[in-house]
Amino acid sequence: MGDLTTFETIIIAIVEGLTEFLPVSSTGHMIIAQNVLGVESTEFVKAFTVIIQFGAILSVVCLYWKRFFRLNHAPVPENTPAIKRFLHKFDFYWKLLVAFIPAAVLGFLFSDKIDEMLESVVIVAVMLVIGGIFMLFCDKIFSQGKEDTVLTERKAFNIGLFQCIAMIPGVSRSMATIVGGMAQKLTRKDAAEFSFFLAVPTMFAATGYKVLKLFLDGGTEILFNNMPALIIGNVVAFVVALLAIKFFISFVTKYGFKAFGWYRIIVGGTILIMLLLGYNLEIG
Template sequence: MGDLTTFETIIIAIVEGLTEFLPVSSTGHMIITQNILGVESTEFVKAFTVIIQFGAILSVVCLYWKRFFRLNHTPAPAGASALKCFLHKFDFYWKLLVAFIPAAILGFLFSDKIDEMLESVAIVAVMLVIGGIFMLFCDKIFSKGSEDTVLTEKKAFNIGLFQCIAMIPGVSRSMATIVGGMAQKLTRKDAAEFSFFLAVPTMFAATGYKVLKLFLDGGTEILVNNMPALIIGNVVAFVVALLAIKFFISFVTKYGFKAFGWYRIIVGGTILVMLLLGYNLEIG
């Protein structure tokens, strides 16, 4: 099976599928899971935790395919230029691109630094706690959004800036982008769904970049030898993410984020206590 056993592959993929779209940090949970399983942080394992996110994002395309593959058929503003007419027709994709740009630039510039932080359980734990405390109050901090709120280019870009915060392991891309959407006056449901849509180009690019980088670094053999793990991991992540998305939308619309905040605090706090007691939880 290569660097991962079948059991390890399935467990890590289940964790990815469950947590990718929940505001609890999928990366952080996979790092913790690796540690519990005793998985060595090899170059392939680092790539694996990114590449299986591709399976999870396909669940978004599957669940929302009618909304994801759509064009704007409303009339363009009177007197609009050819470019404006084009952007108006592809309005949905244009705003996804605008929101994606900040993370694409920073992710490319700080890729190595991000990889370094991915090995730190302490960073994950601290950010889980900080993010959890914030989530206890975020429903009150941001007034209830309106279903009539229009997602402009500026608002999409601002959500993209929020997404950049999630490059710190333990923050949660889902949490950052949903909070970013709520800060732009979107409803919790609309903010969550845009977060899901934004995951598609973001995770697709992250996966592509990680695979390309591995190829350029001479990792072709590594990928080939571990292909079964990649296939199993993506399939499992896809199936589990389908269920997680349906649960999350229903739950967060009714109850908000407080439960996820407490969960983050408990998990992060437990890890910090274990580190303070001398347990070696760092991934080697």
């Protein structure tokens, strides 16, 4: 199979599918999974953990295809300028683009620094705990929004700013964007669903950028030699993410985020205790 065995490929892909859309940090969990499995952090393994996100985002398109492939046919005043008519028709995609821009810009500028942080289990553990503590109280901090709240361009951009926080491993892109949505007065369900939609351009861009970077750095052979792992990883991540999304929407609508907060604190705290006891958990 190359840099990863079939077993390692499946396990890491299951972790990605389970955690990508939950507010628990998929990147953090994949780093932990790599460590537990004893997987060396090669150039391909780093790329693999990003590329299999493509399988996860396809699950969003599959589950929400009627809403994802839609145009706004609501009438507009006759004297509306042509550009505004155009943006009105493609309103959904325009707002996704507006929300996507902050992370795209910062991700491009600081990609090397982000890759460095991906090596650190300490950063992951600390951010899991900090994020977990915040999630214990976020339902009270942000009052439940109204279902008829309109997502404006400004609100979409603000959610995009929240997404930038997730560039720190262990924060969770899902948590950051859902909290961003709730801060804009969206309901938990609406905030979670917009987080899923925003994942599509964000993760597609991250996957494309990682593949392009590998090609430019002469990594074509690495990708082709490990193609079976990429195919299996994406398929597994797709199937598992389908199930995880359905569970998450139902759970968070009824119970909120407190359970995820405690989970993050337990996992992050356990890792920090192990590090203090002298266990070598860093990825080599």
